[in-house]
Amino acid sequence: MKIAKNTSDVIFIFLIFIMIVGMGTGIALKPQKSFSERENRSLEVFPEPSVNSVLSGEFSRQLSSFYSDQLPLREELGYIYALSELSLGKRECNGVFVCDRSTLVQLPSKSSREREILKNNLISAKELQQRHNAVCFWAPRSSDVFEGQLPQVLHGLSAEARESADCQLTARMLDLISESEDPSEYYYRTDHHWTTKGAYTAYRLLARELGYEPYDEDFFRKETVATDFLGTSFSRSSLPKDMTVPDLLTLYRYDGDDSAVVADKTTGVAQQGLYERSALDRYDKYRIFLGGNHAHLSIELLPENQETREKLLIVKDSFANSLIPFLALHFDLEVIDPRYATVSQMRELCEQEEFGRTLVLCSLDTLSTERTVGRFLDIID
Secondary structure: OHHHHHHHHHHHHHHHHHHHHHHHHHHHHOOOOOEEOOOOEEOOOOOOOOHHHHHHOHHHHHHHHHHHHOOOOHHHHHHHHHHHHHHOOOOEEOOEEEOOOOOEEEOOOOOHHHHHHHHHHHHHHHHHHHHHOOEEEEEOOHHHHOHHHOOHHHHHHHHHHHHHHOOHHHHHHHHHHHOOOOHHHOEOOOOOOEOHHHHHHHHHHHHHHHOOOOOOHHHOEEEEEEEEEOOHHHHHHOOOHHHOOOEEEEEEEOOOOOOOEEEEOOOOOEEEOOEOHHHHHOOOHHHHEOOOOOOEEEEEOOOOOOOOOOEEEEEEOHHHHHOHHHHOOOOEEEEEOOOOOOHHHHHHHHHHOOOOEEEEEEEHHHHHHOOHHHHHHHHOO
């Protein structure tokens, strides 16, 4: 009996040894990937050690991230993990709640740190509204929109940030969506963003606040450009594609949107048109709106005999990308994303330009996780 037990222990240790050596060899031989299309993020490559990074522990942290990001069969192992969680009766995978086969909802965080960031950003936003007559719109999260499909225990968690933000535009948008029989008209089922119809709804809600007359929905030509859109909620869930129903990606087109000049002030490169069609050949198809996120964009329509138009400053996150084509009908736009821009860029813009209005449009998630939002709002004079 003792011999049999010792033999099984040796076999177990040998198998573990083979697995560790095999994984290490696989990582060493496998070409390193610097970007994950599915996760839409940069992957850690092998870090360069230095005395400071080793002593501070930063090298160990980077090395751990490197092994995690460059693990062979990483995506397939993610499938196994997600499926095993579902097989155990759990409905949450990597912070994504699987409502059903077609609806995946990113859950809000329970972190006290995020509550502190939200509070500080809201203080900066209210001060900006008082001194600069700015308009603030905190885009609802998918957990707010699909709250009825979440367990009751998660409802309070979702409501906490909404109540703290105390934004009438947010409340009005949620009221409008709740009147619809199908919330997925307004928010993607596999992504955390609002759909183009959702962006159009935000455009109509902002009309009175920003002082323009919105165009009716039948003014726009609806063009479905993708039937296989799988967004950030799907990516985070690690679920296989055949377990999810993709979304439709639709544009609201109008004459002149393909002649707009979109200038990237960081790189100095300008593109023509509000849509980046090459994004349809990539995993992250939401990048069709303006080509994704940029630190600082300047956007102008160029119709014949155009009169000088009012300038609108937009401080935003990715939710604004699909809204901007609507606002470009009424304003010349300077667009700052505080997650990518530098403080010096923001200061320089405020010193050089005068704006008729300022719009701050971020999701409640960004407002709860990015301290840079408040820092940039404090700069605006």
